[in-house]
Amino acid sequence: MASENNHAGLSPTVLRVIERFVAAMRADDAIQDDAIDRLETLLRKGTVPKPDEIRTALLKPLQDDQT
Amino acid sequence: MIRLKTIHIEEFRGIRHLDFDLATANFGICGPNGTGKSAVVDAIEFCLTGDVTRLSGQGTAGLSIKTHAPHVDQRTHPEKANVTITADIPSLGKPVKIYRSVKNPSKVHVTPPDADINLVVRELETHPEFALSRREIVKYIITPPGRRSEDVQTLLRLGHLEKLRKSLTTFNNTCKTEADEAERNSRQAETDLKNGLTIDKLDRGLVLEKVNEKRQLLGLPALMELTKNTSFKAGLAVAEGPAKKPALRKAVALADLAALQSAISGGEPAAIVDNRQSARTALQKLRDDEHALILARRHGLIKTGLELITEDACPLCDTPWKADELREHLRKKLLSAAEIETLLGQLRTDINAILEALSERIQGVERAIQYSQNLKPPVPHTELSAYLDRLKHAETALKEFLADHSRITPALEAAGGSWWSPQADEQTCIDECQAAVNALPDTSAEDEAREILIVAQDRYEKLLRETKTAKDRKSHSTLAQKVLDHYNEKSTAVLEGIYDQVTKDFTNYYRAINREDEEKFVGKLSSGPAKLSFDVDFYGRGLFPPGAYHSEGHQDAMGLCLYLALMKHTLGDKFTFAVLDDVLMSVDTGHRREVCRLLKSEFPKTQFILTTHDRVWLQYMKTEGLISRSQLFGGWTVDAGPRVWDDHDIWTEIQHELEKHNVANAAWLLRRYLEYTAVILADNLRASVEFRGDSQYDLGDLLPPVLKKWRKRLEDGEQSATHWKRDDEKSLLSGKRAEAKELIARTNAEQWAINPSVHFNEWANLQSQEFQEVVDAFKELLENLRCENEHCKSYLYVLPRKGKAEEMRCNCGATNINLKAAL
Numbered sequence: 001m002a003s004e005n006n007h008a009g010l011s012p013t014v015l016r017v018i019e020r021f022v023a024a025m026r027a028d029d030a031i032q033d034d035a036i037d038r039l040e041t042l043l044r045k046g047t048v049p050k051p052d053e054i055r056t057a058l059l060k061p062l063q064d065d066q067t
Numbered sequence: 068m069i070r071l072k073t074i075h076i077e078e079f080r081g082i083r084h085l086d087f088d089l090a091t092a093n094f095g096i097c098g099p100n101g102t103g104k105s106a107v108v109d110a111i112e113f114c115l116t117g118d119v120t121r122l123s124g125q126g127t128a129g130l131s132i133k134t135h136a137p138h139v140d141q142r143t144h145p146e147k148a149n150v151t152i153t154a155d156i157p158s159l160g161k162p163v164k165i166y167r168s169v170k171n172p173s174k175v176h177v178t179p180p181d182a183d184i185n186l187v188v189r190e191l192e193t194h195p196e197f198a199l200s201r202r203e204i205v206k207y208i209i210t211p212p213g214r215r216s217e218d219v220q221t222l223l224r225l226g227h228l229e230k231l232r233k234s235l236t237t238f239n240n241t242c243k244t245e246a247d248e249a250e251r252n253s254r255q256a257e258t259d260l261k262n263g264l265t266i267d268k269l270d271r272g273l274v275l276e277k278v279n280e281k282r283q284l285l286g287l288p289a290l291m292e293l294t295k296n297t298s299f300k301a302g303l304a305v306a307e308g309p310a311k312k313p314a315l316r317k318a319v320a321l322a323d324l325a326a327l328q329s330a331i332s333g334g335e336p337a338a339i340v341d342n343r344q345s346a347r348t349a350l351q352k353l354r355d356d357e358h359a360l361i362l363a364r365r366h367g368l369i370k371t372g373l374e375l376i377t378e379d380a381c382p383l384c385d386t387p388w389k390a391d392e393l394r395e396h397l398r399k400k401l402l403s404a405a406e407i408e409t410l411l412g413q414l415r416t417d418i419n420a421i422l423e424a425l426s427e428r429i430q431g432v433e434r435a436i437q438y439s440q441n442l443k444p445p446v447p448h449t450e451l452s453a454y455l456d457r458l459k460h461a462e463t464a465l466k467e468f469l470a471d472h473s474r475i476t477p478a479l480e481a482a483g484g485s486w487w488s489p490q491a492d493e494q495t496c497i498d499e500c501q502a503a504v505n506a507l508p509d510t511s512a513e514d515e516a517r518e519i520l521i522v523a524q525d526r527y528e529k530l531l532r533e534t535k536t537a538k539d540r541k542s543h544s545t546l547a548q549k550v551l552d553h554y555n556e557k558s559t560a561v562l563e564g565i566y567d568q569v570t571k572d573f574t575n576y577y578r579a580i581n582r583e584d585e586e587k588f589v590g591k592l593s594s595g596p597a598k599l600s601f602d603v604d605f606y607g608r609g610l611f612p613p614g615a616y617h618s619e620g621h622q623d624a625m626g627l628c629l630y631l632a633l634m635k636h637t638l639g640d641k642f643t644f645a646v647l648d649d650v651l652m653s654v655d656t657g658h659r660r661e662v663c664r665l666l667k668s669e670f671p672k673t674q675f676i677l678t679t680h681d682r683v684w685l686q687y688m689k690t691e692g693l694i695s696r697s698q699l700f701g702g703w704t705v706d707a708g709p710r711v712w713d714d715h716d717i718w719t720e721i722q723h724e725l726e727k728h729n730v731a732n733a734a735w736l737l738r739r740y741l742e743y744t745a746v747i748l749a750d751n752l753r754a755s756v757e758f759r760g761d762s763q764y765d766l767g768d769l770l771p772p773v774l775k776k777w778r779k780r781l782e783d784g785e786q787s788a789t790h791w792k793r794d795d796e797k798s799l800l801s802g803k804r805a806e807a808k809e810l811i812a813r814t815n816a817e818q819w820a821i822n823p824s825v826h827f828n829e830w831a832n833l834q835s836q837e838f839q840e841v842v843d844a845f846k847e848l849l850e851n852l853r854c855e856n857e858h859c860k861s862y863l864y865v866l867p868r869k870g871k872a873e874e875m876r877c878n879c880g881a882t883n884i885n886l887k888a889a890l
Contacts, residue, residue: 013565014227020557030549039550048230051238058238058550059543 010046018043035059068191068643069154069163070674071111078138078148079113079169080106083708089676091155093666093693096678097685098700103709104678105200108648109136111676112198114150114165115191117172120198136169139705145169156187157643157672163188190641196221196634200648204626208601208613215599219633228558235554239547244469246537246544247415251423253537256530258427262326263319263523278523281516295531299524303517315441316518317507324438324501327431331494335487339424346417346482349410350468354475411472418465421482425462428486432458432497439500446503451496454489461486565636566592566599572632573625576669577603580624580661583868590625601629620654624662627651631670644674652681659684660864663691686747690862691878721842730838734830737842738766741827744862745769748852751864752776753872766827770816777852778807780865780875784884791885800884807851813844856881 010018022040025031038057042049049057070091076082081103087094096104109119113136122130137148148169155162163184166176177188191197219225257269264277271293278299279289287302432455439446461481468478489497510518570592578588584606591610593600602610603625605617613625627650634642651662666675677694679685688694700709717740724733742765749756749769754776756769781804788797816827830838853860854877861878865886876883 010227011225013225013561017228017558017561020561021554024553024557025550028549028553031546035546043231048227049234051234051241054234054238055241058546 010044015044068158068194068197068638068641069156069187070643071676072153072155072162073151074107074111074114075151076107076110077150078141078144079110079136079150080138081703081705081708082106082110083138083706085708087698089674089696091674092695093675093677093688095685095688095694095697096676096700097682097697098680098703098709100680102700102703104680104700105648106709108198108200108646108676108678110150111152111646112195113169113172114152114167115188115197116195117167117175117192118195120195120200120203132172133169136172138708156184158641159183159187194638196637197644198646198648199627199630199650201623201626201650201652204623204630204650208622208626208629215601219599225562228562232554232558235547235551239544239551242540242544242547246540247419247469249533249537249540251419251426253530253533254423255426255430256526256533258326259430260523260526260530262323263519263526265322265325274527278520281520284512284516285520297527299520299527303520315438315504315507316522317504317510318515318518319522320434320438320504321501322519323431323434324497324504327428327435327497328501330428330431331488331497335485336424339421339487342417342420343482346414346421347479349414349417350475350479350482352410353472354479415469418469418478418482422462422465425458425465425486429455429458429462435497435500438504439496442500442503442507446496446500448496448500450490450492451500454493454496457484458486562599563593569629569632569636572635573628576628576631576665577625579665579669580628580658581621582661590629620658623651624654624658627662631665635670640672642670642673644676646676646678648678649680651684652679659687660691663688663693667691667693682743683746683750686743690747692859692861718842718846725835725839725842728835730833730835731831733838733842734827734833737845738827738830741770741845742766744849745773748773748777748862751862752780752875753865753868774807774811774816774848778804778811780872780884780886781807783872783886783888784875787885787888790888796885803851807848810844810848810851814841814848853877854879854882 018040022036022043025036025039026033035058039054042053042057071089071094072091073089074085074087076085078084085103085107087107096107098104105121109121113119113132119132119136122132122135133145134142137145141147146168149167151164151166153162153164161179161181161184164176164178165188166178167174175188175192177185260274261267261269264274266273266277275290275293282289282299282302285303290297290299290301432451436448436451436455439448439451461484464474464477464481467474488494570590573592574588574590577590578586581588585604587604587607589604589610591600591602593602601613603613603617605611605615613622617625627647634645651659654662666673675693677688682699685694685697685699689697703709717736721733721736724730724736745766746764746769748754749772752773754769754772756764756772759768781800785797785800785804788794788800830841833841852862854863856877856879859877859879859881863875863877863882863884865872865875867873872886874883874886
């Protein structure tokens with residue numbers, strides 16, 4: 001579970017969306033918990049994550065991505 | 068947040084030196100257009116945020132704060148342009164002084180420099196929306212849903228959510244593109260293996276049969292199953308030393324070339340013909356709408372433009388156009404968003420199918436070129452290389468279109484051009500290559516079998532890799548889509564909750580302003596990913612966009628109500644001040660009183676600074692008790708800036724002039740004040756003023772009918788009291804009417820209508836003492852028209868605003884005169 005305190009600068013509404021979004025992902029068996037943890041940490045950082053950062057958080061790198 | 072006490076402005080915009088004393092109360096600034104009101108708003112915004120929207124927002128290219136914020140005569144001395152605001156911070160119970168110079172807009176000087184005060188000032192910097200101009204109201208009301216979503220979310224400090232949605236959407240789109248490409252590569256690998264083994268379809272049994280056929284020739288045991296670890300070469304003797312890959316394996320090369328020739332001679336498959344035709348039609352449609360598509364996708368410009376056409380000119384460049392023709396012109400250029408979405412979805416399917424066929428052909432031609440090069444002597448292949456370039460050019464064009472939908476023309480050429488059948492000289496190259504390979508000495512059946520097994524093994528392994536990659540990419544794409552769907556669903560739900568509350572407040576505010584004719588009004592904000600639709604009731608006929616049927620005045624009022632509802636939600640208790648810059652200029656007089664009451668009753672803790680060019684509006688604000696202090700701008704010159712006239716204590720000022728025996732000045736002040744008041748009274752009492760097309764009413768036009776109507780209203784009240792046997796009321800009104808008659812006689816005003824020679828124009832010729840009597844008479848007369856409650860003192864007004872007059876009342880309710888003499 002990502003740190004609850006790590007969300008400097010986010011408005012209460014944004015935090016509420018993040019909480020519900022994360023809860024919905026956790027209720028979805030198709031999404032791995034560790035991926036959700038990484039994404040949640042990213043979301044609570046206070047800045048909008050870039051698409052590449054979301055990819056790193058959610059996806060395991062493929063063989064050809066690593067090379 | 069803060070409440071403003073004083074504002075000091077130096078050499079800023081059109082202002083040289085100007086001071087305001089607001090005393091943390093609501094404040095009005097009134098003056099004709101071009102007298103510097105908006106410069107005051109700019110100054111407040113600059114001091115609190117370091118920015119001036121008018122110099123840095125949209126359409127301000129070439130403007131900058133440093134160069135254009137100072138007074139034009141000080142444009143090279145930004146250090147002389149500065150603004151100082153003193154204020155109270157209610158939440159801290161502390162005062163603060165905020166100073167900012169144009170020389171260094173990002174540097175704010177805060178006194179005292181306490182940490183908690185600095186925090187408040189820093190927070191202010193992030194809330195430029197405390198200032199609202201009429202131009203900005205439009206963005207909440209008559210904008211397309213996509214633009215409104217962004218603007219409202221910005222106001223609600225929810226821009227973060229929109230940016231996050233865009234990031235997740237980009238991630239999802241990238242995953243989808245990668246999955247499509249991986250799927251194409253996987254299919255290509257299948258084709259390669261089929262070609263290598265010369266089989267028609269990829270079937271485990273068929274593969275094993277072909278492989279075992281070759282293995283049997285080599286005396287190798289048959290393979291019993293096909294797994295990912297299966298090796299077609301198992302048991303083959305391994306050559307000693309480093310393995311040397313032959314330049315050309317005849318059997319494999321012939322199989323590859325035969326497959327290429329077969330594909331060419333079989334003609335373009337009907338499915339690909341259909342895909343190309345369908346893609347071509349869609350791309351042509353987009354090409355015809357290319358500019359609109361690009362602009363609509365980037366900025367919503369065309370859609371916004373359509374909404375903003377209010378006169379016979381382009382809203383962007385002012386080029387003259389007939390409004391209807393311009394609308395039609397833009398509509399033709401613009402496909403609807405839904406249509407574009409469907410179109411792009413179909414295009415993606417068609418193009419992926421074309422790309423798959425292209426990829427297969429490219430690989431076939433690349434192999435033919437490679438074989439041509441490896442033959443001894445090499446077979447000329449210049450024309451074939453040109454064919455390959457053409458194929459790759461088409462592939463690139465289609466891929467680029469998938470990545471950027473504005474690149475339509477090259478994609479259209481790629482989908483439209485016939486690349487399936489090579490040109491004659493290109494075909495000759497392939498034929499010659501095939502003939503040359505065919506002419507190579509035959510290898511033994513064993514060698515051929517060995518070669519086929521080696522190549523098939525390579526291709527099988529590639530197929531396994533590509534299949535796994537395609538599967539992984541597909542699962543990534545599915546995951547990305549799920550994540551995006553969850554986000555869209557949850558963020559929309561949260562935003563809808565917010566919008567429901569905002570809508571409720573908005574509806575209540577708007578009803579309060581329009582209680583006479585829109586008591587059953589409802590508004591509706593509907594949120595969806597990347598859009599926020601706003602519909603309002605039109606007199607019970609249904610919900611429509613605000614710009615559909617409501618007048619400009621109603622739209623202005625809606626804009627203000629939505630703004631207030633949004634600010635209330637965003638700031639809550641921190642909504643302590645707002646600057647409303649001429650935001651209600653088109654609200655009709657019947658609703659202005661209600662606007663004042665709304666601001667006063669719903670936002671008692673908010674300090675409003677209101678600018679208007681309409682003196683009547685200012686007077687309404689005063690008589691309704693919305694503002695107690697104001698500043699009037701009577702004109703503006705580039706050298707001196709605004710000419711300020713403070714009328715908050717007119718009688719004292721007149722007295723001062725009289726004490727100096729300056730009757731002319733005193734007369735001018737009284738006349739101006741009475742002109743303001745007479746307009747209000749004419750409206751309040753529904754007096755019959757002779758209409759003037761230019762609306763240039765002077766005191767002589769207004770006051771006589773006002774006073775006549777005042778006496779008539781009192782008389783009606785008296786008759787009503789008689790009718791209903793309310794003797795006390797009758798006696799009271801009788802006394803008031805007698806008093807009015809006497810006071811009117813003392814002012815001599817009613818005579819103006821009868822004898823123009825006895826006129827206020829003569830006042831300047833009077834002696835101080837004579838004019839003192841006139842002043843006293845008017846002061847007492849105006850008191851006669853007010854409520855007697857010291858805490859109210861509002862001018863009486865007639866209700867309803869139209870139709871048969873029913874009552875004349877004040878704001879507090881202490882005075883309520885029945886005007887109905889019968890049912």
